Structure formats: C-alpha cells, structure tokens
Amino acid sequence: MNLNEPEISTDAGINASLRVSLLALFGGAAVWLVVGLALGVIASLTFHKPDMFADCSLLTYGRVAPAANDALLYGFCLPAALGVILWIFARLGQTPLALPMVPVVAANLWHLGVFIGLVGILAGATSGHTWLEFSRAASVLLFAAFLLIAVTAAATFGARRERELHPAHWFLFAALLWFPWIYSTANLLLAANAPVRGVVQPIIGWWFANNLVFVWLALVGVGTAFYLLPKIAARPLATTGYALFAFLTLIFFGAWCGIPSGAPVPAWLPTLSSLAGGLLIVPLIAIAIIVIKTIGGAKVSCSGGPFCFTKFGMVCFILSGLLYAAGACPKYSRVLEFTWFGPAQVQLQLLGFFAMIMFGAIYELLPRVMNAELPFPKLARLHFWISILGVALFVIPLAIAGVEQGIKLQHANVALADVNASALMFFRISTTGQLFLLLGALLFALNIFVMTIRWKIALFKTALAAIKAPLPVSEVKA
C-alpha cells in the first residue's frame, strides 16, 4: 500500500497536467452549486406563499424543484466527483494525467449539457422520470462527457507506477464503470422513442435513482474519504481487509435497494429491496469502523479545514445510510412514504455527505494543483461552519416534518390541509438552512473563481513578459 507517497521529482508535472482540467470541472460545478441552491430556495418559497409564481410557468414548483435537484446532482456532484477522481488517480499512480486536454473538452460538454437540461426543465421539456428529467440532447452530452473523462481516468489508472491498488482505487474505478451502465440503461429504456410499458418505467427509474443517488455517490464519497483521511491523519487506512469487505457489501447490497415497499408492482420486487435495505447496515457499520479506527486519536488540528469537511461528510453518510435503510423497512415505510422524510434523506446524501466530502477534497487539492494558497483561507473555514449549520437546519426540520406528516396521514380524520399546515413551521426553518447553504456555496465559488482569475492574470503576465522581453543579442544579429 502506498500511503506515504514518496515526493518524486515529477510532482510539479503531475499538478500542472491536472490544472486546466480540474479548473474547468470545478469552476462549472461551483456555478451549478450556487444555481441549484438558489433554485431550491425559490422552490421552497412556493410553500411559504403558494401564489407567488402563479403567473410564471418557469418558476412553478413542479419545474423548479426537480431543476434544483438536478443542478445539485448533475451540475455539482458529478463534475466535482470526476475532478476529484482524476486527481486521486494521478496522485496515487504517481503519474501525470494521461490525455490532459480531453477532460477540458469533456468538462465543457458536461456543463453545456447541464445548462441545456436545466433550461429544458424550466421550459417544461422534462422527461417526467425522477432524476432523469433532462432532455435527450442534454443526456447525450452528459453521457459523452462522462465517457471522455472515464477514458482519461482509465488511461491514467493504467499508467500508474504502483501496480498494487489502494482501496480508494476500488471505489472510484467501480464508480467509473457504474455510471455509464445505469445511465445508458435508464435513458435507453425510459427516454427513447419506444420506452418500456406501464410500471416497468418507475421500476427502472427507482433502480437508476438508487444506483446513482445512493450507490454512486457512496462509492465516490467513501472512496475519496478513504484516500483523504489516512493521508491527512498520516496513518494507514484501518484496514485494507475491512475496506474490501465494505466495498463488496456496499455494491452487492446497495445495488438492490430502491423499490419502495408499497409500490404498485409485483410484490417480489419491493420485498427484495427491503431485504437489501436491511443488509445495507452491514457496509455502513464496516465503513464507520474503518473511519473511527483510521482517524481515532489522530492529532490533527483541522479547525474547519479539509479534514473537518471529510469527517463531517462521513458522519452524514452513516446517518443518511441509516435513514435510507429505515425508509426501506416496510414497517417504517408505511408511515414515512410520501412524506418530506424522503427528500430530507436525499438532501442529507447530496449536501451533508457528498458535497462536504467534495469541498474537503477540493480545498485540499486546489492549492497543490494550482501551486498557490487559497485566496481566502478564512472564508473556506467559515464555509465549513456555515455548511454544518445549513445542513442541520435544512435536513433535521425536514425529517421531523416528514415523520409528523407521516403519523398524521395515518389518521384519516386529520384533514390533509391540517397535515400540511403542521409541516409549515418546520419548512420555514429548513428554508433558513437552505439560505445558509447558499451563502456557503457563494464563499466556495468565490475562492475558486478568484483563484482561477489570479492564475489567468499570472499566465497573461508571463505571456506579456515573454513578448516584451528584449530579444537576445544573438537573434538580433541573425
């Protein structure tokens, strides 16, 4: 296991090879994060004042809410994840990025795809399937961009100098294989000209959503944490054997979750999913043990740095996984289904777990890749505390509202309007949480963009200096 990577002479070369690709991926991701959270705030405003956007079809809740979720998942989570995967593959392999220009093209294709998809949703051109709302043109762009980056990552992976794989490799390489399979299946069977019939559509939709929002994010997030935590704590991952167990159980049990237990489909499907949901506890416990054993007692002062982000992200992952497993249990699902509990779990997964791990990784890698300090390191630390506050204020009230809503929905004598009225108070608090998250996202974007601009100015100055420099005497003579 190559934990204490020897600082070899090509370090600067590795960083330089990654620079443009990662800026292209992370810059767009930061924009979509801000856009997604802003759309989320707009969506929840509808619950405060239902008639707010009555004359504006673009901002009606049914369009803005999926657009917000897609901007977070496809706009922020995936490109950030791809950038981090490229960085980890290059670092662990001690090799510069293979095909360094391909991810730059791919990143632009990706962001163009997200833009087309989001505009489409707001204009009403959605597919109607959860997490697959993007129009066909957008999906094709995303798929092509993903393949380009996956090819680059695979080439970098193949060129690694250390043949033995780090546990992070398993998770991240699996994620690279996972996405094309599920995304192509779902799009070909649901968004194609001759989609499958009847309830097979939602079944495949649930399969896809589970494999993307739960399994894929878990693979990348946990893989990244398994790289970052030992590295920052300067201790080995405890242990490779546990990690292998966690990896295999996560992919084998995780892939079977996702069909809600009361769904109007043949009963064997939700039964299998509930079973898999219960078994999900196994990888969750294994991952928790690995994290505790790896960083327990490590004397790292993080005070809002990447280490804090990663730790908090892992805590949220375990929580989100437990909520997910609880939602799969038929006994609780009867109450929690169709309530705000589901969205609370999804937001915890996206913003509490995955986004936090990505922030940690990006704050860790960006100064190295750019060979410059963060422009506003204090704002990065502030981002951490604001994010914790935002996640707590956003997710906890929403989950409580969901439980209360579920219990009240079980009593047929409580009118639906009263059920909704009781959720309103919690909803107001959760909107505050969204505002904090939005503020945090702005701080994040500020750091990235100022860094990019400084780098571009420096490039420009170097170029200018090269032009203005007096020619060497020898050339003048010639």
Added chain:
Amino acid sequence: MKTGLGVFIAVVFALGSSWCGFVLAPTLQLGSAKLATVLNSTDTYPAQRTGDATLGLQIYRANGCAACHTEQVRQDGVACEVLLTGLGKNQPEEFKKFMQSLLPLPEWQHHSKELTEAFKDWNGTLPQVVLGRTDKESADKMADLLKAAGCKSESQIYAFGTDITRGWGVRRSVAADFLYDNPVQLGSLRAGPDLANIGVRLADANIQLLHLYAPKSVAKNSTMPAFRYLFEVRKIGSAPSPDALNLPQEFAPAAGCEVVPKMEARELVAYLLSLRANVPLYEAPFTPVISAKP
C-alpha cells in the same frame, strides 16, 4: 483486490445481478402486459384515454405535478362484510335472540364482541351490518346461517386503509392502472392529495378548472400554487365567452374582463378526469356497490 480486473469483475457481478433483477426481469414479466379483465365481467381495463386526456398527461408532466401529488393508493388489507338485507318471516327480536345463540359457539367466539355491538341498539332497520370486517370463510359461513334462518343477506368484499377512508380511492393501485401512461408518474410526495381516483372524486370539469386557476376558491386551506399561466385573462368582447370561469367575487378579474382556460388547462383537466381507478381487478378485488361499512 490487487488489479483493476478484480474490481471490474466485482462490479459486473453486483450491478449485473441487480440489472437482471430490476430491469430485465420486470420487463419480461410486465413489459408485454395486456389489458386486464374487470372482475366478474368481460370488460377490459384500463380504458384508452381520449386525445385531450393523452395530451393532458404531457401537461401534467411538463409542469411537474407529480412533484407534489402521488397517483398510488395504498390499502392495509381486504375484508368481507355481511349485510342483513331482509328478515324473511322473522321478527327483529327473534333475530336478535338467534344471533345471541351463536355467541357461545367456538367459531363465532372471536366475533362475539362485534356481533354484540352490532345488535345492541338495533330496532329492525335494514340493511344492517352483521359482520363488518371479517375474512371470506366466516362471511360465507354467516351467509349460509342467515340463509338457513330464512333471512336475506349480502356479502361484500372491500379494501380498507387510511387512503381509502380518506376517499382517495376504493382499492389499492396496481400495475394495470398505468398501462397507458407514458411517462408513468407515480409521484413520491403527498404535499397534495393522491390523484389516482380524482376523475371519480371530483368529476366536474368546471370545478377542476376553478381549482387550477384559484385553488383557494375551491379548497379554503389549499397550499397548492395557482396555475394562472394556464388561463387567459382578457377583455370581454361583444359577448362573454361560454368557456369563461364562473369565479367567486374575491378571485374574479377586473371588471370587464373574463378568465378563459387555455388549451393546456382544458387538456390537463381532461387528463385528471380520466384518472378513474375504480374497477375491481383480480389482484385488487372489491364489490362495486356503495356499502354500509362502518
């Protein structure tokens, strides 16, 4: 795991197995589903939608109605009830005594409380519930007993559960309900009521239009956003449009103006009215008669 090949094989097995389970198998099982047959009838279900309603499904999709509304009714179970519909030559008092004589019998012991309750204050009004929530076997036995006693009775099957008590449907939603939908939008959040049976519950197109234009004009505490962009507010021409909404005063447009639904609003309402999951099917049986269940 030392090589990429190991990871590759693990992924192919893990994701491949779930792909076979949740993509391939349902496609084979349900992908060629045909029309279902209505229970005790030769009718087929579901009925093909009208053109308007088919277009309306796309309006439902484009505006993300499924973000707040589900189209899936849940039920806790199915039960039988036995109704007494005629006493024959018996007097109510005699019948009461007959029922009391049943109570000590072992097969009716677990129904004794219910039977006592049912006939405590009964003065002979019909129809009267004899057994409100029982299984098929007991219901048949009771029906046989009543027949032997010279009384007339009816046995009914019904589904029960919170959603059904709320009036959102008469039975649970099943796969057959969604045969003609594309895309199928089951929904996952009930910020609003379930719509699986809205075409039966609220069959008046004008009320549906009013509700879309100004939800609070129909349901006072509604949290639904208004969809005014599906309507046109225009000056009244030479004569008021026959399609204009008949709005209550507080929601009415300025004087001299009228609110006319656009094509989209009419199609959406046609789709809503086509949501009628109200026939008994083999997998979701019930007796399609208005029952006097408790």
